Amino acid sequence: MIMRPGQQLLLPANPFFIWGSLIAAMLLNMLQNMGLWGRAAWTPDVLAVVLVFWTVHQPLRVGIGAAFVFGLLMDVHQAGLLGHHALAYTVLSFCAITIHRRLLWFSVPSQAAQVFPLFAVAHAVELAVRMISGGTFPGMSMLLAPVVEAVLWPLASILLLAPQLRAPDPDANRPL
Amino acid sequence: MPLGTLDRDPPPFFRQGPSALSKLAVCSALAFFLMVADARFKVMQPLRLALATVLYPAQWLVMRPVMAYQSASQYFETLAAAKAAKEDAEKKHNLQSQRANQVEQLTLENTRLRKLLGLRERLQSPAKAAQVVYDAADPYSRKVILDKGLTDGIGLGSPVLDELGVLGQVTRVYLSVSEVTLITDRDHAIPVLNTRTGARGVAFGDVSRRADAMELRFMAANADVAAGDLLTTSGVDGVYPPGLPVARIETIERRVDAAFARIYCVPLALVSGAGHVVVLDPVTAQIPARPPVEAPAPSRKGGAR
Numbered sequence: 001m002i003m004r005p006g007q008q009l010l011l012p013a014n015p016f017f018i019w020g021s022l023i024a025a026m027l028l029n030m031l032q033n034m035g036l037w038g039r040a041a042w043t044p045d046v047l048a049v050v051l052v053f054w055t056v057h058q059p060l061r062v063g064i065g066a067a068f069v070f071g072l073l074m075d076v077h078q079a080g081l082l083g084h085h086a087l088a089y090t091v092l093s094f095c096a097i098t099i100h101r102r103l104l105w106f107s108v109p110s111q112a113a114q115v116f117p118l119f120a121v122a123h124a125v126e127l128a129v130r131m132i133s134g135g136t137f138p139g140m141s142m143l144l145a146p147v148v149e150a151v152l153w154p155l156a157s158i159l160l161l162a163p164q165l166r167a168p169d170p171d172a173n174r175p176l
Numbered sequence: 177m178p179l180g181t182l183d184r185d186p187p188p189f190f191r192q193g194p195s196a197l198s199k200l201a202v203c204s205a206l207a208f209f210l211m212v213a214d215a216r217f218k219v220m221q222p223l224r225l226a227l228a229t230v231l232y233p234a235q236w237l238v239m240r241p242v243m244a245y246q247s248a249s250q251y252f253e254t255l256a257a258a259k260a261a262k263e264d265a266e267k268k269h270n271l272q273s274q275r276a277n278q279v280e281q282l283t284l285e286n287t288r289l290r291k292l293l294g295l296r297e298r299l300q301s302p303a304k305a306a307q308v309v310y311d312a313a314d315p316y317s318r319k320v321i322l323d324k325g326l327t328d329g330i331g332l333g334s335p336v337l338d339e340l341g342v343l344g345q346v347t348r349v350y351l352s353v354s355e356v357t358l359i360t361d362r363d364h365a366i367p368v369l370n371t372r373t374g375a376r377g378v379a380f381g382d383v384s385r386r387a388d389a390m391e392l393r394f395m396a397a398n399a400d401v402a403a404g405d406l407l408t409t410s411g412v413d414g415v416y417p418p419g420l421p422v423a424r425i426e427t428i429e430r431r432v433d434a435a436f437a438r439i440y441c442v443p444l445a446l447v448s449g450a451g452h453v454v455v456l457d458p459v460t461a462q463i464p465a466r467p468p469v470e471a472p473a474p475s476r477k478g479g480a481r
Contacts, residue, residue, distance in 0.1 A: 027238050033313035034235070035242035041315040060188075064199040068207070076227040077235065079321070079348070079355050080314035082220050083210030090203040097196045133215050135316030136362045136383050142315065 004105050010164040013058055017163055022062070025050040026070065030077060041138035044148035047074065048092060048122060052115055053156045055096035056103055067093035084129045092122040112153040119146035221348070228350045235353075239309065301417050301456040304328065306336075308450050309353065318361040318381060318388075318447070320344075324455065325352040333415055333458045341421040341444030342366065342409060343453055358447045359422065360388050368392070368422050369410035373400050376410045379423060379441060388447050390423050392439040397430050401439055414460045 025047040032043050047070060054062035071086030078085070095118045103111055123146050131137070167174040194202075214220040304324065312319035324330050326349050334346040336356050344364065348355040357364050360381040368379045375395075382391035395401060405425045411418025423441035430437045 023234075027234055029313075030235060030238045031242070034238055034310040035245065039311040039313060039315055039318075043313075064196065064203055068203045071207070072210075072227060073231055076224055077231055078314040079312040079319050080316060081211055082214040082224060083207040086210065087204055087207035090200060090207060094196055094200040129211065130316040133211065134363070136318070138315035 008165065010161070011166060011168060013061070013164055015061065018054055018058060018061055021160055022047070022050055022054065022066070022070065026073065029074065033078070041142035042144040042148070044145055044152055045119075045122075046149075046152065048089065048119060049149050049152050049156050050160070051089060051093060052096045052118060053153075053160055055093050056100040057161075059097055059100050063097065064090055064093045081130065081133055081135075084126055084133075087129060088122040088126040091125050092118055095121060108154045108157050111157070112150045115153055116146060116150035119149040122146075224348070225350060228353075232350075232352065242310075301335075301459055303457075304330065304455045306330075306453050306455050308356075308453060312355065317363070318358040318383070319347075320356050320358060320450065322346075322354045322356055322453065322455070323352075325350050325354045327352055330354045330455055331457060333460065335416045335420075335456045335458065337420060337454045337456065338445045338450045338452070340446060341423070342416065343445040343447060343450055345415065346455065356453075359443050359445070360390060360447050366416065366422060367410045367413045368407040369418075370401060371406045371408055372402070373405075375399065375401075376412065377407075379407060382440070385440060388443065389426070390441045390443055392423075392425065392441055393436065395437050395439055397435060397437045399437060401425060401428060401437070403427060407441060411459075414463050415458050417456065417459055 028046045029043075032046075033039070037043050051062065051067050051070065055067070067089035068086050071089035072083070074085040074089075075082050096115075099114065099118075103114060106114065123142065127142070166176055170176065210220060210223075214224075306322045306324040306328075308320045309323045310321055312321055320343075322330070322336070330346060330349055332346060332349055336343045336346060342359060344356045344358040344361070346354050347357040358381065359366055359379070360383055362381050362383070364381045365378050367376065369376050377392050377395055379390045379392045382389055392401070392407065403425050406421060407423045407425065409416040409418055409420045409422055421444050423443045425439055426442045427440045428437055429439075
């Protein structure tokens, strides 16, 4: 494996943490809907961000199949057309797999700029499918959603990589 | 450095599994299949029910902090606000009491007159109280979720009212929640009656012009409608009992080049902030079945042979 200059050696990712973070992201999406903003078109899809993150960092563990299943669950929760989130997440995950070797060579802000088109494409797929199947146009505020998702990328990089950045040999001086 | 701190498994060279492109093809084909089966053939309800049952514990868990916050904020609501709300409710109650007290007598009169005329009895719908838990997240439609489902005996297609008027119709029922399509949803149509003129029509949800509005369609450009007319359910559909207030006409655009007038209405029910609602049983079950159509007897030429 070619190491990029200055790359940190990471601890192995805990599968429980990966799946737990995906489920937590789904719960966060639900919370945004149920408690915070209701039916708003601009709400960032946190699950999409976490899915892309793990697809890029752990492509052997999280892939297109997982994205499809989470998409179905989001469809059932949102009470929309069954399968439109599944399609959007499938496309998103495929794009993430395509760029996963290149993306990590860049700095985190630059990564955020590069994943922005992915989120935009996923939302465009969703919009196209729903417009074809006869939905109401949700308003221009939906253009904000991919921007917010790209802005969340650095935050996701910090939070989701934190367990892998711990010290390999914790002692009294470095308890974590 | 202890062993096992790095990901030491060599990446698999030969057992890569199916390629990403083939996975993409299979999953998108499956998604398209699901969408067509759901939108066109409406056969995906069992899968939806199964997934919703799996998802219900998660939704329940997320609802805990939301409900805790809501009850806490209600608890700390000032005394003055509570008193004002109570006074408001009492005023409303007093205004309604006069009409409500007349209802008994009018109902009696109505039943007698109907008997006298030999008309069918007016239909009665049993009602259940429910609560709107949250708005469905899908921004492409207008739906809300109720806290009652199959286990509480909510039936598919039941009309839902709030204290001001018709809110919508139950379109999907899960085990302990159900989904209500609001009257402002684009796909929702409700047969209405103009109480001033008695003209029947169909009102559709329409949010293209402004949020939470409806449109009374297929009225001729010279039809007798005026801004401020009250639309109530006409009862011809066999779902909504007749006489429930639905909407008030807001603006009318009559164009020379169009055969129909564009009539915009505002729903009376609080479609964007409903809390407590009433779910009626659909009157479909009480309507007598359509008499069987007699097959036309084949004319036999030449008689029996």
